[in-house]
Amino acid sequence: MKLALFGTKAHSFRVRHLVEKYGHTIIAYVNAHSQDKIGTVVDGLPVISIREAGERYRKSEIEGVLLSSAYAHQSVVEMVRYCKEQGIGDQALFITNSTVYFSGKPDANGVISLFKDCIQINDLNIHLVDRCNLNCELCCHSSQFAENDPWNWDTAEYEKDMRRLHELVPNRG
Numbered sequence: 001m002k003l004a005l006f007g008t009k010a011h012s013f014r015v016r017h018l019v020e021k022y023g024h025t026i027i028a029y030v031n032a033h034s035q036d037k038i039g040t041v042v043d044g045l046p047v048i049s050i051r052e053a054g055e056r057y058r059k060s061e062i063e064g065v066l067l068s069s070a071y072a073h074q075s076v077v078e079m080v081r082y083c084k085e086q087g088i089g090d091q092a093l094f095i096t097n098s099t100v101y102f103s104g105k106p107d108a109n110g111v112i113s114l115f116k117d118c119i120q121i122n123d124l125n126i127h128l129v130d131r132c133n134l135n136c137e138l139c140c141h142s143s144q145f146a147e148n149d150p151w152n153w154d155t156a157e158y159e160k161d162m163r164r165l166h167e168l169v170p171n172r173g
Helices: 010-021 050-058 073-085 098-103 155-168
Strands: 002-006 025-030 045-048 064-067 093-096 112-114
Touching: 002 010, 010 025, 010 093, 025 050, 045 050, 050 064, 050 073, 064 073, 073 093
Parallel strands: 002 025, 002 064, 025 045, 064 093
Antiparallel strands: 093 112
């Protein structure tokens, strides 16, 4: 499969070499933020704009755009939006399978998957209570500001939610 790979940082080079090892071809890196990189050659490949990636997709010069699962969720969401704005739809947006980047080996689904078919949870932060005795200044739940009627997550509700999450995201332990 001929793809353009989103990103021009070091982890993109790693992703490129991993997916090429398993039969895919990366023909260009896509950059949406650094205009000074567009038109240059990085790691032996041209750096193109997201607009050019869309044009190459419409001309069938590439089969899609590959996103790295190593990016933060918000970054991936932004990349998907950029691609869709250029006419690169769900059937042409791919992401590396999460274990590939870290292990260097394909998982049961191979090296890449259609982005729309992936449910990835890299981090799960659960807010169990609204009270705390530590009074941490940088508490991500702002528990130090909770005054009246502290909230607790009901144990039965928590168990039900975690079972449902496990159904939706299989093979996650």
